[in-house]
Amino acid sequence: MGATYQGVGFSNIALIKYMGKKSSKLNQALNVSLSYTLDHLQTHVLLEDSPTDADIYNLKPDGPDSESLGPEASLKFSRFVEVLKKEFQLESQFFKISSVNNFPSDCGLASSASSLMALTEALHEKYKAQHQKEIPHLDRALLSRQGSGSSCRSFFKPFSIWDGDQVTAVNLPVELLHMVIVVDKKPKAVSSTQAHQRVQSSLLLKDREQRARMRMGQLIGALQSDWKKAFEICWAEFWDMHGLFETSMPPFGYLGAESLKVLEELRQSWELNQDGPLVTMDAGPNIHLLFRSDQKELWNQNLQLWKSRYECHHS
Numbered sequence: 001m002g003a004t005y006q007g008v009g010f011s012n013i014a015l016i017k018y019m020g021k022k023s024s025k026l027n028q029a030l031n032v033s034l035s036y037t038l039d040h041l042q043t044h045v046l047l048e049d050s051p052t053d054a055d056i057y058n059l060k061p062d063g064p065d066s067e068s069l070g071p072e073a074s075l076k077f078s079r080f081v082e083v084l085k086k087e088f089q090l091e092s093q094f095f096k097i098s099s100v101n102n103f104p105s106d107c108g109l110a111s112s113a114s115s116l117m118a119l120t121e122a123l124h125e126k127y128k129a130q131h132q133k134e135i136p137h138l139d140r141a142l143l144s145r146q147g148s149g150s151s152c153r154s155f156f157k158p159f160s161i162w163d164g165d166q167v168t169a170v171n172l173p174v175e176l177l178h179m180v181i182v183v184d185k186k187p188k189a190v191s192s193t194q195a196h197q198r199v200q201s202s203l204l205l206k207d208r209e210q211r212a213r214m215r216m217g218q219l220i221g222a223l224q225s226d227w228k229k230a231f232e233i234c235w236a237e238f239w240d241m242h243g244l245f246e247t248s249m250p251p252f253g254y255l256g257a258e259s260l261k262v263l264e265e266l267r268q269s270w271e272l273n274q275d276g277p278l279v280t281m282d283a284g285p286n287i288h289l290l291f292r293s294d295q296k297e298l299w300n301q302n303l304q305l306w307k308s309r310y311e312c313h314h315s
Contacts, residue, residue: 002048002049003048003049003129004046004047004048005046005047005048005122005123005125005126005129006044006045006046006047006121006122006125007044007045007047007117007118007119007120007121007122007123007124007125008042008043008044008045008118008121009042009043009045009113009114009115009116009117009118009119009120009121009151009154010037010038010039010041010042010043010113010114010117010154010157011037011038011041011042011103011109011110011111011113011114011154012035012036012037012038012110012113012150012153012154012160013035013036013038013110013178013180013280013282013288013290014033014034014035014150014153014280014282015034015035015036015219015233015234015237015278015280016032016033016034016035016212016215016216016219016237017033017212017237017238017240017241017282018030018031018032018033018149018150018162018212019031019195019196019199019205019208019241019244020196020199020200020205020208020244021149021196026145026146027145027146027147027148027149028149028164028165029149029162029164030205030208030209031208031209031212031213032161032162032163032209032212032213032216033150033153033161033162033163033212033216034159034160034161034170034216034219034220035150035153035159035160035162036157036158036159036176036178036290037153037154037156037157037158037159037160038110038178038315039157040178040313040314040315041101041102041103041109041110041114041180041313042101042102042103042114042118043099043100043101043102043111043114043115043117043118044099044100044118045097045098045099045115045118045119045121045122046097046098046099046122047095047096047097047122047123047125047126048095048096048098049093049094049095049096050094050095050096051096052094053094054094055078055081055094055095055096055097056094056095056096056097057074057077057078057097057098057099058096058097058098058099059073059074059077059097059098059099060098060099060100060101061073061101061104061105061106061111061115062101062103062104062105062185063100063101063102064100069099069105070106070187072191073105073106073112076112076147077099077115077116077119080116080119080146080147081095081097081119081123083146083147084119084120084123084143084147085123087143088123088124088126088127088135089127089130089131090123090126090127090130095126097119097122099115099118099119101114101115102313103180103313104182104185104311105187106187106188106191107182107184107185107186107187107188107284107285107286108188108192108254108281108282108283108284108285108286109180109182109282109284109286110150110154110282112147112148112150112151112192113148113150113151113153113154114151114154115148116144116147116148116151117144117148117151117154117155119147120140120143120144120147120151121140124140137155138155138167140155141153141155141156141167142165142167145167149196150162152167153167155167156168156169156170157169158170158171158172158176159171159172161216170220172220172223172224173224174223174224174292174293175292175293176290176291176292176293176315177290177291177292177293177295177296177299177314177315178288178289178290178291178314178315179288179289179299179302179303179306179312179313179314179315180286180287180288180289180312180313180314181262181286181287181288181289181306181310181312182286182310182311182312182313183256183258183259183262183285183286183287183310184256184258184259184285184286185286185311188254188283188284189252190252190254192283195245195252195283198245198248198252199244199245199248200248201248201249202243202244202245202247202248202249203247204240204243204244204247205244208240208244211240212237215233215236215237218233219233219234219237227275227292228274228275230278231270231276231277231278231279234278234279234280235267235279235280237280238279238280238281238282241281241282241283242254242255242281245283254281254283254284254285255285256285258285258310259281259285259286259287262287262306262310263279263287266279266287266289267279275295275298276298277289277290277291277295277298277299277302278290278291289302
């Protein structure tokens with residue numbers, strides 16, 4: 001049996017979202033973003049030499065027993081393999097590539113970020129073994145960005161800021177507990193790539209860059225000193241993003257009745273207790289909750305509540 005090479009990728013959740021692109025080719029974001037890396041939501045990629053003169057894929061997006069990745073996502077993955085082969089000087093070689101997630105894909109949980117980070121890292125391991133040198137961490141992150149814009153953020157933790165061609169780790173003095181309420185894990189009708197294109201028609205996009213930068217500065221301070229303010233900023237920010245969707249031409253959206261019901265319960269709980277988790281969403285129907293480390297009891301109460309009604313993934 002030949003050598004094997006492995007890569008692990010992580011999901012992330014943006015607290016300040018990036019929406020729209022300056023450059024589609026390089027996946028350059030229109031605005032600054034602040035994200036939190038979810039290193040418990042993982043993709044594992046295993047790379048072996050192919051027994052044939054072709055790449056062989058075994059892509060399992062929702063666990064080892066799940067159906068194979070759909071055709072559109074599989075094509076995105078295989079095309080990025082060709083990009084990475086060229087970058088890592090592996091064009092003449094063929095591989096058997098296995099990929100498996102421990103969380104659902106194509107439903108707004110940054111599975112592309114996780115899987116393409118893992119793929120980049122696996123092929124980089126092959127590059128290191130073959131060429132006896134290493135490509136710097138930031139360069140790998142920016143390379144992975146070409147396949148999935150948000151994947152560059154997953155290379156850094158716990159928090160990261162992505163601003164143009166700069167991606168940096170941010171070490172804020174706050175430890176977080178995470179859970180995501182999976183309201184609906186069906187593949188999205190409008191992919192994230194399509195969403196970035198369609199929001200260009202929204203009039204709300206005009207001042208989006210300034211709003212995001214202002215909120216990011218406010219949020220970094222609030223995370224350290226004013227949790228309620230941090231909740232309010234995160235709440236306003238994800239509604240800002242979903243507002244872009246609903247004001248595009250033509251409009252589209254991800255929020256169904258179940259998402260709205262969960263959000264209303266979370267808001268009522270905050271109004272009653274004047275405390276609770278940060279609440280945010282990406283381009284999908286599913287809802288992320290982030291708790292302070294001293295809210296472990298509240299985190300556990302919420303976990304018991306939501307997993308009795310929905311699939312949940314948690315730290």
